[in-house]
Amino acid sequence: MAKTIFLVDDSATILLSVSNILRKAGFAVEKAANAEEAMKKFSASVKVDLLITDLNMPGMNGIELIKKVRNLPLYRFLPILFLTTESQQSRKVEAKAAGASGWIVKPATADDLLHTIKLVIK
Amino acid sequence: MDEELTSLFVNECRDQLLAMEDGLLCLEQDPENADSIGAIFRAAHTIKGGAGVVECQFMERFTHKVENVLDKLRNGELPVSGELCTLILECCDHLGALLEVFANGLPQPAPEVQARGDVLLNRLTERFLLDAPTAASEVHLPVEHADEVETSGGGIVNTDAWHISIRFGTEVLKYGMDPLSFLHYLCSLGEITAIETITDGMPPAGLMDPECCYLGFEIHFQTRASKAQIEQVFEFVRDDCTLHILPPNSKIDEYLKLIDQLPEDSMRLGEILVRAGALTQSELDDGLRAQCRARQSADDSPSIGRVLVEQNVVHQVVVEAAASRQAAVGEKKTVEARMIRVHADKLDHLIDLVGEMVISGAGANLLAQRSGQSELLESTSVLLRLVEDIRDAALQLRMVQIGETFNRFNRVVRDASLEMGKSIELVITGAETELDKSVVEKLGDPLMHLVRNAIDHGIEAAEVRMARGKSPTGTLRLNACHDSGSVVIEVIDDGGGLPKEKIRQKAIDKGLIDAGATLSDNELVNLIFEAGFSTAEQVTNISGRGVGMDVVRRNIQSLRGSINVDNTEGQGATFTIRLPLTLAIIDGFLTGVGRAAYVVPLESVVECIELSEVGEKRNYLNLRGEVLPFLRLREVFAIGGELPARQNVVIVQFAGQKAGLVVDTLLGEFQTVIKPLGTLFKHLRGVGGATILGSGEVALILDVPALVKRVSSLETLSHRKLSPATH
Numbered sequence: 001m002a003k004t005i006f007l008v009d010d011s012a013t014i015l016l017s018v019s020n021i022l023r024k025a026g027f028a029v030e031k032a033a034n035a036e037e038a039m040k041k042f043s044a045s046v047k048v049d050l051l052i053t054d055l056n057m058p059g060m061n062g063i064e065l066i067k068k069v070r071n072l073p074l075y076r077f078l079p080i081l082f083l084t085t086e087s088q089q090s091r092k093v094e095a096k097a098a099g100a101s102g103w104i105v106k107p108a109t110a111d112d113l114l115h116t117i118k119l120v121i122k
Numbered sequence: 123m124d125e126e127l128t129s130l131f132v133n134e135c136r137d138q139l140l141a142m143e144d145g146l147l148c149l150e151q152d153p154e155n156a157d158s159i160g161a162i163f164r165a166a167h168t169i170k171g172g173a174g175v176v177e178c179q180f181m182e183r184f185t186h187k188v189e190n191v192l193d194k195l196r197n198g199e200l201p202v203s204g205e206l207c208t209l210i211l212e213c214c215d216h217l218g219a220l221l222e223v224f225a226n227g228l229p230q231p232a233p234e235v236q237a238r239g240d241v242l243l244n245r246l247t248e249r250f251l252l253d254a255p256t257a258a259s260e261v262h263l264p265v266e267h268a269d270e271v272e273t274s275g276g277g278i279v280n281t282d283a284w285h286i287s288i289r290f291g292t293e294v295l296k297y298g299m300d301p302l303s304f305l306h307y308l309c310s311l312g313e314i315t316a317i318e319t320i321t322d323g324m325p326p327a328g329l330m331d332p333e334c335c336y337l338g339f340e341i342h343f344q345t346r347a348s349k350a351q352i353e354q355v356f357e358f359v360r361d362d363c364t365l366h367i368l369p370p371n372s373k374i375d376e377y378l379k380l381i382d383q384l385p386e387d388s389m390r391l392g393e394i395l396v397r398a399g400a401l402t403q404s405e406l407d408d409g410l411r412a413q414c415r416a417r418q419s420a421d422d423s424p425s426i427g428r429v430l431v432e433q434n435v436v437h438q439v440v441v442e443a444a445a446s447r448q449a450a451v452g453e454k455k456t457v458e459a460r461m462i463r464v465h466a467d468k469l470d471h472l473i474d475l476v477g478e479m480v481i482s483g484a485g486a487n488l489l490a491q492r493s494g495q496s497e498l499l500e501s502t503s504v505l506l507r508l509v510e511d512i513r514d515a516a517l518q519l520r521m522v523q524i525g526e527t528f529n530r531f532n533r534v535v536r537d538a539s540l541e542m543g544k545s546i547e548l549v550i551t552g553a554e555t556e557l558d559k560s561v562v563e564k565l566g567d568p569l570m571h572l573v574r575n576a577i578d579h580g581i582e583a584a585e586v587r588m589a590r591g592k593s594p595t596g597t598l599r600l601n602a603c604h605d606s607g608s609v610v611i612e613v614i615d616d617g618g619g620l621p622k623e624k625i626r627q628k629a630i631d632k633g634l635i636d637a638g639a640t641l642s643d644n645e646l647v648n649l650i651f652e653a654g655f656s657t658a659e660q661v662t663n664i665s666g667r668g669v670g671m672d673v674v675r676r677n678i679q680s681l682r683g684s685i686n687v688d689n690t691e692g693q694g695a696t697f698t699i700r701l702p703l704t705l706a707i708i709d710g711f712l713t714g715v716g717r718a719a720y721v722v723p724l725e726s727v728v729e730c731i732e733l734s735e736v737g738e739k740r741n742y743l744n745l746r747g748e749v750l751p752f753l754r755l756r757e758v759f760a761i762g763g764e765l766p767a768r769q770n771v772v773i774v775q776f777a778g779q780k781a782g783l784v785v786d787t788l789l790g791e792f793q794t795v796i797k798p799l800g801t802l803f804k805h806l807r808g809v810g811g812a813t814i815l816g817s818g819e820v821a822l823i824l825d826v827p828a829l830v831k832r833v834s835s836l837e838t839l840s841h842r843k844l845s846p847a848t849h
Contacts, residue, residue, distance in 0.1 A: 011171055012133075012463060013130055013134050013168075013175050014171055017124075017127055017175045020124070033461075058161065070296075070298075077296070077300075078298045079300075079303075096297075096361070099297055100298075101298040101299045101358055102357070102358030103358070106171055107175070118310065119304065119307045120298070122300070122302065
């Protein structure tokens with residue numbers, strides 16, 4: 001069965017382009033435009049194999065989202081990647097502390113993205 | 123490039139630029155507002171990210187610089203200043219220009235646009251970035267740690283494979299990582315020729331936490347990948363685990379050092395390395411014999427493990443408490459931001475279908491009525507009511523709040539008042555009032571004109587205001603509200619108002635009214651909407667670009683709306699725009715010509731009269747002493763057939779001009795679902811669309827402005843023909 005990747009980003013451009021890449025690679029994709037919406041789906045125990053989230057979002061930010069998801073019993077061991085840029089080292093540490101598994105540095109090519117994903121899900 | 127993605131990016135970018143502008147204007151008012159700074163930064167960040175995705179390098183480069191400045195602002199390294207806001211606002215404008223370049227599919231901006239961007243970037247750099255840390259210092263951690271391991275002495279271990287030694291942190295599973303997935307991934311880089319699982323860290327079963335990882339691996343790995351690539355595999359866990367990577371043909375000392383560094387018993391480790399194929403037994407023996415120092419460092423540390431667990435427990439409690447507190451806040455936010463972005467085409471399609479449903483519902487009702495079955499009638503009437511509800515709900519979907527359009531004027535007012543040296547405050551009310559999206563889109567220009575006029579001509583300079591006993595700061599209000607099925611938008615200023623005498627004089631000069639005409643104040647000021655009227659003595663940059671108020675009125679009328687002005691000289695003026703709620707369904711007036719049906723938009727109908735004893739050739743009639751030109755629809759649309767005994771004239775009005783439309787029968791008011799005509803009929807004059815009647819027949823909707831224009835042009839034509847004959 002196809003693995004499901006849950007994508008959270010407030011940029012519709014990123015959502016569309018990344019989900020296109022993921023779908024092409026054979027993943028099922030769930031999307032949310034903000035952390036609140038994402039939390040709602042998580043609260044409804046959606047089936048997810050990997051969460052990829054942006055850190056900078058209006059409302060609840062990505063770090064809070066990671067913390068919350070990590071605290072849900074069902075997702076204690078869920079691989080979580082966050083999108084970041086080179087200039088955000090401090091946020092990387094923060095996100096890791098919040099329970100993220102790893103990160104994807106933007107801008108990423110489709111290959112970078114898929115490689116990183118392969119790293120965290122079998 | 124994916125077209126859908128491109129258009130998505132362009133739309134999103136426009137939104138983000140607006141958000142940026144809003145944030146900057148807020149920040150100017152309230153420099154302490156961290157939320158504004160956050161919002162501005164996020165907007166810039168999203169634009170940059172999107173530009174990267176759609177490979178629009180010129181935008182990405184430009185935004186990157188802007189983002190750098192914003193980042194410093196966010197970190198408090200830069201103070202908020204008027205200069206900074208103005209400069210960033212200019213950058214927003216430039217980004218808008220770049221976006222247009224991209225949207226038009228050009229590979230590069232024009233040289234002058236490029237030059238303008240460079241100037242902005244230079245200013246940004248000079249003023250705000252010069253002592254910034256260079257990007258280089260933030261770049262990736264150096265990957266090469268190899269030097270540290272390099273020790274001299276000892277022979278070279280004879281193997282062509284890498285040796286990877288890893289002990290995962292106990293928390294690794296809790297961060298969503300499975301050690302196995304790293305091994306899987308490693309396989310994609312090369313071949314694991316031997317692997318030993320190290321279970322020494324495993325506590326007795328009673329003490330074991332099933333959610334912790336106690337494993338380590340010694341891996342013999344054959345690959346062409348570089349050390350950096352191998353390290354990258356473990357990048358996410360590097361901080362929490364012990365990782366040693368020995369390249370092929372490493373010196374025996376390095377293996378020994380590795381054994382020293384690892385927590386497990388060194389003899390056992392040696393055996394493991396031999397088993398893993400990293401070393402041969404003799405290499406190990408030689409090495410160990412050569413290096414017989416005492417090892418004190420091998421103290422095992424179960425206590426640390428316990429501390430870790432304890433720490434973990436504490437951590438867990440704290441996090442949970444914090445999370446539950448956040449949950450309350452989070453839920454509130456969810457209510458605010460529950461939005462779905464839908465492609466406008468989908469909505470249009472839905473409205474189309476609903477229109478079809480209205481029509482076929484009416485058809486079914488007709489049949490039911492004919493059948494006379496009361497049960498059927500009852501069920502269709504329920505159905506009809508539901509259809510109406512659905513129609514209203516569907517139309518509601520196209521409604522957007524006018525706030526966004528209003529907010530744009532914050533910037534306009536700010537810039538214009540700076541330029542004019544006037545102090546003006548913009549007050550927005552009723553921003554949540556909703557109206558049809560297509561109306562909102564077309565409302566921008568007329569509103570812009572009115573706002574600029576108010577700033578330019580309406581609100582006086584501060585000295586004049588003081589002299590008149592007003593506050594030196596002028597107030598401009600934008601207000602929107604619903605009023606009996608239509609939307610009312612007001613532009614109100616507390617300036618000097620419209621000068622009645624000047625208007626009267628100008629109107630006389632332009633021949634719009636007679637010198638002796640008596641007009642009410644209201645009629646007088648509304649003359650400004652007549653073509654060719656402009657009272658500004660001096661053309662300024664803000665308004666008066668040769669576009670008069672008549673254009674504003676025409677724009678509003680094309681939206682089937684109306685505009686008028688209320689004026690109190692010395693106190694200010696109020697422009698009131700009245701618009702229909704939607705453009706998709708209108709109130710129509712149904713008429714019949716021969717066997718065809720035509721719909722005249724009800725609001726343009728003035729009255730209906732019977733056509734009496736008019737000669738075949740004449741195309742005007744006497745309407746209470748006024749000459750009323752008319753068109754025979756039978757002729758216009760070339761409909762044959764017998765003339766009925768009685769014909770009727772529907773008198774319509776557009777832009778102050780009346781005309782008659784001669785039809786056979788008047789069929790009354792009709793809820794009209796507007797269907798656009800296909801491209802084939804684009805060139806048709808006089809027809810604005812089509813609709814479908816309950817009977818399933820098609821009726822054309824008349825384009826009243828075009829017909830009125832046609833009547834007036836016919837008139838002048840016949841005048842010219844007639845003139846020589848009459849003299």
